[in-house]
Amino acid sequence: DTAVSQTPKYLVTQMGNDKSIKCEQNLGHDTMYWYKQDSKKFLKIMFSYNNKELIINETVPNRFSPKSPDKAHLNLHINSLELGDSAVYFCASSPTDLSGAFFGQGTRLTVV
Amino acid sequence: GENVEQHPSTLSVQEGDSAVIKCTYSDSASNYFPWYKQELGKGPQLIIDIRSNVGEKKDQRIAVTLNKTAKHFSLHITETQPEDSAVYFCAASGYSTLTFGKGTMLLVSP
Secondary structure: OOOEEEEOOEEEEOOOOOEEEEEEEOOOOOEEEEEEEOOOOOEEEEEEEEOOEEEEEOOOOOOEEEEEEEOOEEEEEEOOOOHHHOEEEEEEEEOOOOOOOEEOOOEEEEEO | OOOEEEEOOEEEEEOOOOEEEEEEEOOOOOOEEEEEEEOOOOOOEEEEEEEOOOOEEEEOOEEEEEEOOOOEEEEEEOOOOHHHOEEEEEEEEOOOOOEEOOOEEEEEEO
16 A cells, blocks of 8 residues: 555656656645655755645756646656756655655656 | 755764764744655655654654754664664755755664
8 A cells, every 4th residue: 555656666768758757645645746866865856736736846947847637646747858867756745735745666767 | 945954974883873863954934854764775754753843752762853043953863773774864844845955874784
């Protein structure tokens, strides 16, 4: 009974391709997030959604577009992938945007 | 925005010793301070948290202290075990999302 699940776990793709990462949470949380973890393990917020509405969009290139069809899902679509997009992407959710987040297992994206 | 500094970046201890990781934050409006443990190949896992109306919180071998005046908080792990080896992250949040420290790699040697 995985709380926050994201697919795929690994994604290897060529530069210029478009790819999507899916995320689902079964915790009934109102807020969902996407974080990017670089090679130095630094965790940086990309997006935050509350009840399907975008509330935070950090300085992320507009090639990255989140989509929230309902409050249990937050998918990440990336256009025209670049080498620098290689990282681990984590989906997370929390009851409110003031409390601790529960993370998925991550998607390791490698752009070649 | 919020800025969270975390020290040390690496920490090596012998099994049974205590480990302390320290964080400072910049935004006095922050009022929620969680700690996460990340094992290799896994997502960060919430291990303990503290809110600004509390100075200390314990959960078995783990404790967190908060000094709001000085804007710093610390994680204390007693009687460390090899399975405590992981990367630990502190974070702070106020009215927006969590801002993370850069992580501490803790290595517990048997």
